[in-house]
Amino acid sequence: MLKENFSHFDWVGFYLASGNKLVLGPFEGEPAQHVRIPFGRGVCGRAAQTKETVVVQDVSKETDYLACSPKVKSEIVVPIMKNGKFVGELDIDSHRLSAFTEKDREFLEKVCEILSSIFRLEAE
Numbered sequence: 254m255l256k257e258n259f260s261h262f263d264w265v266g267f268y269l270a271s272g273n274k275l276v277l278g279p280f281e282g283e284p285a286q287h288v289r290i291p292f293g294r295g296v297c298g299r300a301a302q303t304k305e306t307v308v309v310q311d312v313s314k315e316t317d318y319l320a321c322s323p324k325v326k327s328e329i330v331v332p333i334m335k336n337g338k339f340v341g342e343l344d345i346d347s348h349r350l351s352a353f354t355e356k357d358r359e360f361l362e363k364v365c366e367i368l369s370s371i372f373r374l375e376a377e
Contacts, residue, residue: 255345255364256281261353263324264346268297270339275301278341286321295319297344300330304339306358310351327352333365335372343368 256265266280268290275297277288287295293302295317300307307330312318325346333341343365347353 259357261347261349262345263348264321264344266344267333267341268301268344269341270301275342282346283322287319290319296328297330297342300332300342301339304332304334306331306362308353308358310353321346324348326350329353329357329361331358331361331365333369333372335369340369340372 256262264280264282264285266282266285267278268275269278270276273292275290275292277285287297290298290301292298296307296309296312296315296319298319299317307328309315309318309328312320312325312328326349327347329345331343332339333343343361345353345361
């Protein structure tokens with residue numbers, strides 16, 4: 254739904270927490286090379302480690318960027334938290350430089366807040 258309704262969202266997917274790594278979940282777009290990412294590695298791993306939204310307006314300037322496609326120019330990664338615990342993240346790539354606005358960030362953070370209600374923790 255996100256990919257279809259936002260022209261600058263070229264790849265939209267979820268990574269789910271599994272121990273201290275991310276595992277690729279459902280996505281829309283080209284196949285992803287990185288299906289498992291350690292916390293702290295790349296943009297997705299950084300968002301998992303810091304539990305904060307990461308916006309990169311030009312991925313070519315990132316020293317630890319994990320490229321999945323040469324078409325990707327910018328990326329936003331929004332953590333999904335459940336009861337204070339990191340459970341996954343929403344990752345969106347764009348083929349445009351500086352694609353993501355503050356409104357995108359606010360909207361996607363709200364989406365992830367709503368999505369957190371569907372996650373079940375093992376202790377629940």
